[in-house]
Amino acid sequence: MQQTADDMDAVAVRTWCSLALEALGRERAAIDAINVYPVADGDTGTNLYLTVESAAGAVEAVFAAHETGSSVPAVADAVRAMAHGALIGARGNSGTILAQLLRGMAEVLADGHDADQLRLALARAATAARQAVAHPVEGTVLTVATAAAEAAARTAGDPSAQAVVQAAYEGARTALDETPGQLAVLGRAGVVDAGGRGLVTVLEALVEAVSGEAPEHGIWVAPDIAPVTTAAAEDCAAGGPQDGSAFEVIYLLEAGDDAVDRLRARLDGLGDSLVVVGGDGLWNVHVHVDDAGAAVEAGVEAGRPYRIRITHFGADRVHLPHSEPALRGVVVVVPGPGLSGLCSEAGATTVLARPGEPPASGELVDAIRRAHAREVVLLPNDAELRHTAAAAAEQARTEGIRVALIPTRAAVQGIAALAVHEPDRSFDEDVVAMTAAAGATRYGELAVAERQSWTMAGICQAGDILGLIEGDVAVIGEDVPGTARAVIDRMLAAGGELVTLVLGEDVPDALADALEEHVREGYLAVDTVVYRGGGQGTPLLIGVE
Structure with missing residues (x-):
């Protein structure tokens, strides 16, 4: 249904996200091709698309909650969901800035959505984005956003939301055409700013969402500007202020x-x-x-x-300070002796975390020294150890040891990181691979409730089996097998290719067999690996990659 000229309700927000995603899908390759700033890595269009995809998904989730009734979400709920979705799904420099632009708009539109509020929203967005960037540069998406807000402000007194967004779009188009003359790297490549072009695409979708029609001047096209070649992009980027970051x-x-x-x-x-x-x-x-x-x-x-x-x-x-081969070690905090043996076999130095007795920074420093390496990767495997581990890493650095702390929050994340550890590659590359592996592993665990208490899953009684996912209670069960199956099902609902099970000291092997069968029967192409060696009081640790 076509929106009226002064309407920016929740349906318009939903339509905007959908149209922007569709438009960025069409324009993604073209935007990637002109990406030369701040790094010529050809992914600006892709990053913007993925950011908007996350925003659109969040808005759809809000609407899904209203499908059983006749009502639609409030505009405040829709714009806040859009901003939150963009924030958690932001990719790259351009996507992160777009997320802040949407957040700035949402802060204003949550309180109203007429023409005056739209003008304020565009102004807030441009200001918020500039404040989020440490060193704003003209000739970028920030310039385009500011021009859009200024053009919208010039419609003051006009009650039409359509007039506001049309003016913002036209102002952004004009500013985008001028970016090659503002930023030398763009001028050398003969292209406009890729992030700015993406923003123009998003604003074009906003015009159509509010008015029900595409902008009267049609889609923006850069005259006489062809996609820059890879060689040209690299040559342009070499003179830019961001050159050198690995x-x-x-x-x-x-x-x-x-x-x-x-x-x-x-x-x-x-x-x-x-x-x-x-x-x-x-x-x-x-x-x-x-x-x-x-x-x-x-x-x-x-x-x-x-x-x-x-x-x-x-x-x-890459310009690494340690280009020559270096002796490298990994220090891992483990919850039980079983995992200690497993990690030791993989070449790691282990620190045992006893129940109620987390290791002190001194113990971690001693373990780093025992690794006898010039370069050490530290895996604390516990969110509560992050400050202790950071202090230990800093102490070790004063002794001339290069230490990288990967903030693993569970033993299964540490196992995933250790599995991809390759001491023969460069230190930075090894840290990147291990960090990525840990970050891609969701974690859960089973615990026994010690007393009656409130949880995110309801009230538990002493002796209940608690299923935690990412540290929060998600399931309250009566027995270990049933609770374990429920936790695994919830974790695999978000996808996964490998389930890691770490059995506690007194847990029978039959539990692992039953859970392996559960995964095999319910989830095709998902593998299961089992280790024994969890700590006391923790029947099961679960990882999903």
Whole structure:
């Protein structure tokens, strides 16, 4: 149904997301082809598409909750879902900035959605995006967003939402055409800014969502600008301010405002292309660095990083301080002697975490020394150990040992990281591979309730079997086998290719056999691997990769 000219309700938000996703799907390859700034890695269009895909999925989830009734979501619910979906799914520099633009708009549109609110929303979006970027550069998506907001502001007094978004779109188009003259790297390549072109595409979808018709001037096309070749892109990027960074690091972070302010300062000293977006305790962090481990560790010190993604920009861009072969070690904290033996066989130095007695930083420093290596990867395997592990890593560095802390929060994540460890490759590449493996592993565990208490799954009684997923109680059961099956089913509902089971000390092998059969019968192409060696009081650890 066509929207009226002054209507920006929840249906329009849903339509906007759908149209933007469709448009970016068409434009993705073309936007990727002109991506030369800040890094000529040809993925801006793809990153924008994936970011909007996450936003659209979140909005659809809100609408799905209303399918059984005749009502539709409130516009506030729709725009907040859009912003949250973009935040948790943001990819790359461009996607992270777009997520902040959408968040800025949502902050205003949640309180109203007429023409005046749209003007304010576009202004808030442009301001928020600039504030999120450590060193804003003109000739980028930030310039295009500002131009869109300024053009919208010039419609003041016009009650038509359609007029506002049309003006924003036209202002963005004009600003995009001017970007090659504002940023030298774009001028050398003969292209407009890729992120800016993506934003124009998103604003074009907004015009159609509000008015029911495509913009009157049609889709934006850059005259006389062809996709830049790979060689030309690399030549252009070589002169850019971001030249030299080896890795792109992105993660979600749960942390307070003060901790994030300190994180920004630290990451700004480590690298460039720094963008930190979000708020209310949840942030998306993006940075280009040479030391990926240090960027992740900074997040550990600030709060709880997860969904960590590290991308190598290519071996030709890497300048590693340890290019010669180096003796390397891995230090792993384990919950039981069984896993200690398994990790030792894989060449790791282990530290046993006894029930109620987590290792102190001194124990971890001693283990790093016992590894007898110039380079050490530290796997704490417990969210509560992140600060202890960070202190140990810092102490070891003062002794001349290069330490990378990977913030594993469970033993199964440590097992996944250790499985891809290759001491023959460069230290940074090894850390990237291990971090990616750990980050791709969701974790769960079974525990026995000690007393009656409230949980996220309801009230549990002493003796109940609790099924935890990512640290939160998801299932309350009466027995270990049934609770284990329920937890595995919930974890595999999000997909997976491998289930790792770590049995506690007193758990019979028959449980593993039964769970293996459950996975085999219910989930085709999902493998199961079993280890014995969980700690006391923990019947089962579960990992899904």
